[in-house]
Every structure is written in C-alpha cells, then in structure tokens.
Amino acid sequence: CRSVAVLAYFAAVEYTDLQESINTLHKVFSKALPKGNGELPNLQAATLLMHSAALQGFHLLLGVTYQEDVLARAPSLLAEMKSVLESRELEMRTEVGTGVALIYELARLHSPEFRWRGGGQLLEELNELATDSHKHRGKKERKHQRAVFRSVVTSIEDEEYTPETVTIGCKKAKGLLTIDSWQLKYKYDCVCHVLEMGINAHLLYNEELCTNFEVRDCSDKEGDTKKERNIQRRYNDLVQKQRILQRNKNRDNRAIASTYED
Known part of the structure; x- marks a missing residue:
C-alpha cells in the first residue's frame, strides 16, 4: 500500500490517476471502520497493519490533493478518524492520530479559520491518548503512544508543527533534512518504509x-581536506625514504669502486 502511494505521489501524471x-x-x-452497530470489526493484527499502511498512503496522497477537495472532505475524514481511535493496534491508533493532525494542517492552509463541529470531543479523546496510563498496554507501547499524541495535540492547538532535523549519511557525505510540517513528515516516513x-x-x-x-549538503569539507593532506604527507614520506635508500646504495657502490681502484 505504501509503495502504491509513493509511486502515485512521484509518478502520477494526471490528477485523475492520483484520485x-x-x-x-x-x-x-474503510474495512477497518466501525460496523453498523458502531463496533470496530474484529480483525487480525496483520490485517490491521495492512489497513494502517493503506491509511498512511492515503494521507500521503492527501497532501498533494487540491486544497478545495481536502476542505470538502475534511469533516467526513475527521469523523472516520475519530471512530477508529480506540483500535487495539498501536500502529493504527498513532496513524489515525497523525492523520487528524495532517487533515487540520491541510484544511487550515485553505481556510485558516477551519473548525470541525466535533473537534472539541475529538481533542478530548486525543488528550486522553496523550496521557494514557492503562496497564493492559505495555510500557513501551504507552510511551510511544503518549509521545505521538502529545505532538498531535500540540500541533492542533498551536496550529503549527514543531520542526525536527534529520541527519543523513555518515563520514564525509552528509546532509540535513528539516521536517517542518505533517506533509513532509508523511512523505519522509513513507519513502523510508x-x-x-x-x-x-x-x-x-x-x-x-x-x-x-x-x-x-553538510559534508565535512574540512575533514576531507585534512584527510587529503595526511595522504599526501604519507606519500611524501615514502618518496623521501626511497630517495634516502637509493642515495645510500649509490654511496656504497662508489665506496666499493674506490677500493678497487686503490
């Protein structure tokens, strides 16, 4: 699902292909959405992970959809996200949470005063997940969930994404990538996957x-220059050593020749 989304993101020529x-x-x-009775379907973990991957791909492509289309779909999408927040799968919950933040971000780009009528209750549920302390969930799971949903709540309330910097590469080849929006975050995560x-x-x-x-680009140019100097110095030392050996050899030959002449 993520591969399909990445291919469409970079290769879709026509808007109809993207749609x-x-x-x-x-x-x-949508197979993960609640049934008619309001209960979430009882799905296997592998199936939920597939649905989560599809949702991530969907959110990636939502970032390159026409803004008016995003604004028109935002209320129904937020309602869907809200209905899946109680999923038992951590990846699905966090994907839904970050998706909510993305939808708000995109809708506000088109309409800065965007509000959803169910936003108050939605924010309460997001806050609960950001402070979740249920013991039936593992410590590592709770820690990751709280970190993700704190970022989600903060970005919705403050209407901005907290920038983060990613260092790419090692040794002499290095680069810096600044992630300053949920759109860019989704693109980076999907391409990483x-x-x-x-x-x-x-x-x-x-x-x-x-x-x-x-x-x-933040390659260590100074480090490269230093390395080149070290290589040149070792080469010069080797040449000098060979020169001295050759000089000593010639001196010995001259000494032997002089002895024969005497």
Whole structure:
C-alpha cells in the first residue's frame, strides 16, 4: 500500500490517476471502520497493519490533493478518524492520530479559520491518548503512544508543527533534512518504509529526491581536506625514504669502486 502511494505521489501524471490511487487506498482502509452497530470489526493484527499502511498512503496522497477537495472532505475524514481511535493496534491508533493532525494542517492552509463541529470531543479523546496510563498496554507501547499524541495535540492547538532535523549519511557525505510540517513528515516516513536501508544513499545521491526533500549538503569539507593532506604527507614520506635508500646504495657502490681502484 505504501509503495502504491509513493509511486502515485512521484509518478502520477494526471490528477485523475492520483484520485484513483487515493480512492483505492481509502477503500482498503474503510474495512477497518466501525460496523453498523458502531463496533470496530474484529480483525487480525496483520490485517490491521495492512489497513494502517493503506491509511498512511492515503494521507500521503492527501497532501498533494487540491486544497478545495481536502476542505470538502475534511469533516467526513475527521469523523472516520475519530471512530477508529480506540483500535487495539498501536500502529493504527498513532496513524489515525497523525492523520487528524495532517487533515487540520491541510484544511487550515485553505481556510485558516477551519473548525470541525466535533473537534472539541475529538481533542478530548486525543488528550486522553496523550496521557494514557492503562496497564493492559505495555510500557513501551504507552510511551510511544503518549509521545505521538502529545505532538498531535500540540500541533492542533498551536496550529503549527514543531520542526525536527534529520541527519543523513555518515563520514564525509552528509546532509540535513528539516521536517517542518505533517506533509513532509508523511512523505519522509513513507519513502523510508519503501526504500528501507537505501534511504540514506538516495537522499544523498539521488538528485531528484534530494531536490524534492530540499536536503542541505553538510559534508565535512574540512575533514576531507585534512584527510587529503595526511595522504599526501604519507606519500611524501615514502618518496623521501626511497630517495634516502637509493642515495645510500649509490654511496656504497662508489665506496666499493674506490677500493678497487686503490
């Protein structure tokens, strides 16, 4: 699902192609929505993870949808997100939470005064998840959930995303990526999922991806120069050593020749 979303994000030529992809991903995720009785479907963990991946891909493509379309769909999407907040799967809960923050961010780009009538109750539920202390969830799970939902609540209330900087690469090849919006956060996370261990190499040497993410070059030029100086010095030392050996050899030969002449 994430691969489909990333391909559509970078390769969709027509807006209709993008809409087809986003509708397909939403259709996959919709299987996780509550039934007619209001209860969440009893799905296996693997199925929920697939639905979560589809939702992440959907949110990625939502960021390149026409703003008026996002604004029109925002109320129904927020209602859907709210209905899945109690999912038993951590990845689904956090994906829904960050999705809510993204929808608010996108809607406010088109209409700064955007409000949803169910926003007050939604914010209460988000706050509960940000301070969750239920013992039936593992300590690591609670810690991750609280961290994610604190960021979500803060961005909705303050109407801004707290920037974070990602250092890419190692040794002499380095880059800096500043993530300053939920849109960019979604793009980075989805591409990371698809490229996995290759993400560093692509963000350093794939020119199109570097430009798309606006990666800043911060290679250690001074370190490179120092390394070059060290190599040159070792080479000069080796040449000097060979010169001395050759000089001593010639001196010995001259001494032997002089002895024969005497």
